[in-house]
Amino acid sequence: MWVSFAGKAFSAEIERLRVWPAPDKTRVVFDLSGNVEYKAFTVDNPSRVVIDFKNSNAQKELVLPVRKNRLLKRVRSAKKQNKSFRVVLDLRRNVKIKSFQLGPAENKGHRLVIDLIDPRMAPQAEPQVAQGKKKKPAKQTVSKKKKQQVSEPILRDLVVAIDAGHGGKDPGASGKRGTREKDVVLSIAKKLARKINNTPGMRAVLTRERDIFLPLRKRIEIARRHNADLFISLHADAFRNHTVQGSSVYVLSEHGASSEAARWLAEKENAADFIGGVKLHTEDKLLKEVLIDLSQNAVMDASTNVAREVLNGLQRIGKVHKPTVQHAGFVVLKAPDIPSILIETAFITNPKEERKLINPSHQKKLVDAIHRGITRYFSEYAPPGTRLAAR
Ligand SMILES: [Zn+2]
Incomplete structure (x- = not known):
């Protein structure tokens, strides 16, 4: 049976495919030009999900935006004879699906949202609200309590850890006019924190609020201590060639730096661990732990998704150095x-961008874009359990 949205259905263009991995499910979102009827x-054998879009088409080939996913293997699509468009999601194992359209x-x-629910990872069913209804009075206090827990879960704010790069004895890069990276990024970080704290359902944590030196792993520790849902490290770029300009967004690479420039950058940022006189062997345990957990694809996919959204925001306000999300081995990630x-x-070594970086109104633009x-x-x-998720 064809399912339509709000009773109306037209022919639609399938514009893009997005994927949002979570521990218990993977959400697949099709961006559409309008309402569709779909099935x-x-x-099974092999496991896959088939989605037929009635009277629809896709101009561009649909590709999986994530490199690795626990449930999704690949996507295929084809125009069918009856004017419908078929998308097949090849899976690694059987899933349950939930689907719905959003305006x-x-x-x-x-x-069109398709949730692929991994039955092995799905959370246990919530205690039933109606459970205590017909029970003896003696048990009612317990069931009443349960009922309250179910109907009024305690919702938390999303926590965004904002990390102003460098600081103290590590000034970071500097510009011709003497602007220091550690100062401008702290100023931007504080503005971003204020903006986030003014957003309902969100809370910011700054790794540093002053001009102090902070070892890289200490920054991660602070984020973890506050149960951060997202970690954003702010920097200003530098390059020998002073005409190079624009912003870039990085996520951690799986196999180290992805390009020569990225490797150069990674070395520069990582060097801070030694500037502070922190001996690596004292942190061996954490390092090991970190390396093992690098395989956590869900976190990496989430990082890529948020990086892409932030890059889109930055693209609206000015030049980007690299139009795609970059990968590098920054310790702080x-x-x-x-x-x-x-x-x-921005590039602090580019005189034009150096001026922008210290300009409060440009800082505000950056903050708004991020x-x-x-x-x-x-x-x-x-994330489940947050006020934003409940909305
Ligand atoms: Zn930096």
Whole structure:
């Protein structure tokens, strides 16, 4: 049976495919030009989900935006003879699916959402609200309590850890006019924290609020201590060639630096661990732990998704150095359990961008762009138990 949204259905263009992994499910979102009628069903041996879009088409080939996913293997699509468009999601194992359409909201257009629920990872069923209804009076106090727990779960704020790079004896990069990276990124970090704290359902934690030196892993520790849902490290870029400009967004690479420039950058940022006189062998245990957990694909996929949204935001306000999310081995991104991104806000070595970096109104633009990226990401994928997820 064809399922339509709000009773209306037209022919639609399938514009893009997005994927949001969570521990118990993977959410697949199709961005559409309008409402569609669709059928979604699972097929076994081999495991797959088939989605037929009535009177629809896709101009561009649909590709999986994530490199690795626990449930998704690949996507295939084809136009069918009856004018419908078929998308097949090849899976690693059988799943249960839930599907629904969403209308335009918060900068998003029409969407079809398919949740792939991993039955092995699905959370246990909540205690039933109605459970105590017909029981003896003696047990009612207990069931009343249960009922309250179910109907009024304690919701928490999303925590965003904001890390102003460098600090103290480590000034970071500097510009011709003497602007120091550690100062501008602290100023931007404070503004971003204020903006996040003014956003309902969100709370910011700064790794440093003053001009102090902080070893890289200490920054991750602070984020973890506050149970951060997201870690954002702010930096300003430097290069020998002073005409190089634009912002970049990094996530941790799986196999080290992805390009020569990225490797150069990674070395520069990592060097801070030694500047502070921190001996690596004292942190061996954490390092080991971090390396083992690098395989946590869900966190890496989440990092890539949020990085993409932030990069989109930055693209709206000015030049980006690299139009795609970059991968590098920055130590500060190595939290195995917190989606983490590093933003090179601009090139401090470019005189034009150096002026921008110290300009409060440009700082505000940067903050707005980053904030926009974060909220867009969380509007799609808010961790369970947060006020934003409940909305
Ligand atoms: Zn830096």
